[in-house]
Amino acid sequence: MYFDTQALILKSEPVAEHDYLIRALSEDCGILTARLRGVRRGSSRLKIFKEPGVFADMHLWGDPGHGGVCTFLTGRALEDFGFVRRDMESWESFLGILEFTRLFSIPFDFRSREKLQLILQTLKRGVFTEESLRPALFLKIRLKILELSGWKFSDSETARRFLDAKIREFCRVFEEGSIPPLDEESRRAIEQILGLYTTSLLERKELRDESAHIPSGR
Numbered sequence: 001m002y003f004d005t006q007a008l009i010l011k012s013e014p015v016a017e018h019d020y021l022i023r024a025l026s027e028d029c030g031i032l033t034a035r036l037r038g039v040r041r042g043s044s045r046l047k048i049f050k051e052p053g054v055f056a057d058m059h060l061w062g063d064p065g066h067g068g069v070c071t072f073l074t075g076r077a078l079e080d081f082g083f084v085r086r087d088m089e090s091w092e093s094f095l096g097i098l099e100f101t102r103l104f105s106i107p108f109d110f111r112s113r114e115k116l117q118l119i120l121q122t123l124k125r126g127v128f129t130e131e132s133l134r135p136a137l138f139l140k141i142r143l144k145i146l147e148l149s150g151w152k153f154s155d156s157e158t159a160r161r162f163l164d165a166k167i168r169e170f171c172r173v174f175e176e177g178s179i180p181p182l183d184e185e186s187r188r189a190i191e192q193i194l195g196l197y198t199t200s201l202l203e204r205k206e207l208r209d210e211s212a213h214i215p216s217g218r
Contacts (some may be wrong), residue, residue: 007032 007024015021022035 012036 009022009024011023013018015035022032022034022036024032024034
């Protein structure tokens with residue numbers, strides 16, 4: 001089994017004189033365990049193991065789930081993505097949004113059909129759901145997504161107001177027909193990523209549309 005993958009280094013520990021056991025998270029194979037062989041302690045390649053939270057491009061062979069061998073190719077610090085907190089709770093949050101790594105440099109602009117589709121495709125993989133995460137953690141993840149999109153908030157209430165505004169903007173664009181109508185699955189996905197009331201707002205819009213055609217009785 002040979003393949004290249006990009007993985008987030010979670011933990012590494014020496015298991016022999018020049019060998020390290022790596023725990024990492026990869027989009028290709030989930031949590032992987034791999035053995036990095038022949039790395040001298042003074043090697044510059046070892047810098048990526050000083051602390052967790054570094055992306056590494058790896059070439060793996062063998063079974064990565066059972067101590068497969070990997071060769072470290074290049075590294076990219078997580079700070080490149082603007083994620084700098086190092087407490088365990090924030091790492092847990094980061095693991096929750098690993099599926100969004102492709103979105104880190106993409107502003108949340110729902111007027112872009114391409115970006116909307118990218119978000120929906122990510123959500124349809126079924127990994128990022130409120131049911132699978134603690135509600136408080138889910139809120140922190142939402143805030144982190146916004147931060148990574150270039151928005152800074154001093155408190156969660158400010159973030160909620162911002163998200164409400166984004167929902168209203170999305171509904172306005174939806175009304176104008178700038179993006180194709182959403183099916184139920186897509187609506188649920190949008191509600192999921194925002195974690196607020198998109199679906200109910202869209203339903204209210206439909207009720208308003210229907211009531212506009214009902215005679216007043218006068």
